[in-house]
Amino acid sequence: MYCEKCGNKLDDDSKFCDKCGTVIETTDNIKKSKDNVFKKFILPLILVTLFIILIFIGANLILNKHNEKSEEYKQEINEELDKKVIATYNGGKLTDEEFEIYYKMFIDYLRDKKYNESEIPKIVVNKAIIDKLVLTESHKNNIKITQEQEKELNETFESEDFKNLCVNNNIDNEKLKELYRNDYIITNYIEEQAKNLSDSEVITYLKNKYGNDVDLYQYTTQTIMFLNNSEFTAEQNAISMLNYIKQGADFTEMAKLYSEDEGTRDNGGIYICYDDENTDENYFNAIKLLTPGDVNKEVVTTGNGYAVVKLVSKVENGRAKNELDRKNIINERLDKLSSESNIVINDEALNQVVQELDNK
Numbered sequence: 001m002y003c004e005k006c007g008n009k010l011d012d013d014s015k016f017c018d019k020c021g022t023v024i025e026t027t028d029n030i031k032k033s034k035d036n037v038f039k040k041f042i043l044p045l046i047l048v049t050l051f052i053i054l055i056f057i058g059a060n061l062i063l064n065k066h067n068e069k070s071e072e073y074k075q076e077i078n079e080e081l082d083k084k085v086i087a088t089y090n091g092g093k094l095t096d097e098e099f100e101i102y103y104k105m106f107i108d109y110l111r112d113k114k115y116n117e118s119e120i121p122k123i124v125v126n127k128a129i130i131d132k133l134v135l136t137e138s139h140k141n142n143i144k145i146t147q148e149q150e151k152e153l154n155e156t157f158e159s160e161d162f163k164n165l166c167v168n169n170n171i172d173n174e175k176l177k178e179l180y181r182n183d184y185i186i187t188n189y190i191e192e193q194a195k196n197l198s199d200s201e202v203i204t205y206l207k208n209k210y211g212n213d214v215d216l217y218q219y220t221t222q223t224i225m226f227l228n229n230s231e232f233t234a235e236q237n238a239i240s241m242l243n244y245i246k247q248g249a250d251f252t253e254m255a256k257l258y259s260e261d262e263g264t265r266d267n268g269g270i271y272i273c274y275d276d277e278n279t280d281e282n283y284f285n286a287i288k289l290l291t292p293g294d295v296n297k298e299v300v301t302t303g304n305g306y307a308v309v310k311l312v313s314k315v316e317n318g319r320a321k322n323e324l325d326r327k328n329i330i331n332e333r334l335d336k337l338s339s340e341s342n343i344v345i346n347d348e349a350l351n352q353v354v355q356e357l358d359n360k
Contacts, residue, residue, distance in 0.1 A: 084096045084097070084349070085346055085349060086098075086099045086125060086345065086346055086349055086350050086353065087125050087129060087343055087344060087345045087346060087350070088342075088343075088344050088346075089129050089133075089341040089342060089343045089344070090340075090341045090342050092129075092132060094125060094128055094129055094132070096349065096353045097175075098128055098132075099124065099125060099128060099350075099353060100353065100357060101171070101172065101175045101176060101179055102124050102127060102128040102131075102179070103121070103124050103353075103354070103357055104169060104170075104171050104357070105171075105176065105179065106123075106124055106127065107120065107124070110123060110124075121350055121351075121354050122345060122350075125343070125345055125350065126338055126343065129338070129341065129343055130334060130335075130337055130338055131182060131183075131186060133334075133337050133341060134186050134189060134190075134334055134337070135182050135185060135186060137189065138185050138186060138188070138189040141189065141192070143185055143188050143189045143192060144185065144188070145181055145184045145185055145188070146184075146188070149184045149188075150181075153177065153180055153181060153184070156180075157173060157176075157177045157180075170360055190327060190330050190331065190334070191327070193330045194323065194326035194327045194329065194330050195326070197326050197329060197330075199317070199320035199321070200320075201329070202319070202320040202322070202325055202326060202329065203216060203317060203319075203320050205325070205329050206319065206325060214275070215274070215275035215288075215319070216316065216317045216318070216319045216320070217274070217275070217314045217315060217316060217317075217318055217319060218272060218274060218314065218315040218318025218319055218321060218322070219272070219273050219274065219284075219287050219288075219311065219313075219314050220270065220271075220272050220311075220312040220313045220314070220315075221270075221271050221272070221273060221287050221309060221310060221311055221312060222251055222252070222255060222268060222269040222270055222271070222309070222310040222312055223255070223259065223261065223264060223269045223271050223283075223307045223308065223309050223310075224238075224241050224245075224251070224254055224255045224258060224259045224269055224307065224308040225259050225260050225261035225264070225269075225302075225304065225305055225306070225307045226238045226241070226258075226259075226260055226305050226306050226307075227260045227261070227304055227305040228304060228305045228306075234305050234306050235299065235301075235306050237258075237306075238299040238305075238306035238307065238308055239299055239306075241254060241258060241308050242295075242298075242299055242308045245295055245308060245310075246295070251268075251269070251295070251310050252268035252269065253268075255268045255269030256268055256269075260305070261304075269310075270312070273287070274318075274319045274322045274324075274325070275288075275319070276319075276322060276324055276325060278324055280302040280303055280304075282300055282301055282302055283300050283302050283307060283309065286300045286309055287309060287311050290309075290310075290311035291311065292311055292312060292313045292314060293310075293311070293312075294310070294311055295308070295309070295310045296308070296309040296310070296311075
């Protein structure tokens with residue numbers, strides 16, 4: 001055997017070179033050295049790695065079992081929820097609890113309006129879902145309830161009479177309050193959207209709906225109204241007032257002093273109107289024939305009484321400012337949500353809930 005470093009001849013059992021001092025690694029030494037390294041470093045590392053793998057496998061087995069149980073639980077919950085789902089629509093569900101508060105709220109009103117009894121539940125479903133959809137849009141537009149509305153809401157729901165009403169009708173006071181709050185928000189949203197419409201949008205809508213010959217004027221009128229408390233007296237008072245006006249009496253002053261219409265009296269009888277079926281037909285037919293500044297030659301008979309009428313001004317395309325028309329535009333857009341939302345009603349669940357509610 002020779003030294004690998006200096007080439008000196010060595011005895012077979014030499015541990016090191018007696019010439020240069022280099023340690024001689026025999027096959028046994030190398031094997032022992034490797035054994036020591038294996039025992040000292042590799043084996044522990046393998047054991048640790050194996051332990052980690054076992055832990056990981058065990059954890060995954062446990063996790064998988066947990067997930068299986070979780071999925072089973074979720075499925076059970078979903079199945080339970082599905083039993084309580086009255087209707088589905090794009091992106092959401094209407095539960096029996098949500099339906100219940102709407103049903104209790106509107107059932108008497110819809111019955112008073114003589115709606116078909118079998119159709120009432122579906123009308124309520126439609127109302128509830130549209131409200132949810134509009135409420136989502138309201139939140140996107142950051143529409144909130146005003147401080148005045150919040151105060152009014154609290155005063156209403158904190159009154160003992162209202163609390164007793166809820167108790168007597170088995171209505172959850174807090175849920176109903178939330179429904180009212182949402183209704184305020186929806187109302188504010190509609191008003192905001194209506195206000196933001198351009199005049200050209202409104203005019204286009206009116207022409208499309210009523211034809212190009214639609215009356216687009218805004219009529220500013222003055223009225224001195226005598227109500228039908230006593231028909232003969234009201235008519236005679238109106239005729240007498242018309243004669244005073246013809247003789248030169250100031251219309252504004254007479255309205256403030258003698259008109260019985262509280263809505264217009266304080267501002268001198270000023271009443272702005274449009275051809276929107278929101279004004280008494282006889283009243284509107286009279287002012288359409290007048291020239292600004294003219295007083296109608298006869299007393300106008302209305303559903304509320306007898307009126308002395310004057311046309312102050314008429315503005316072309318002024319109807320674009322009409323709040324009622326603007327709100328109608330927004331409401332029609334919202335109504336389309338019903339047909340575009342793929343509402344699917346669970347008839348079995350709906351009938352069951354209605355039956356339970358009617359039997360309470």
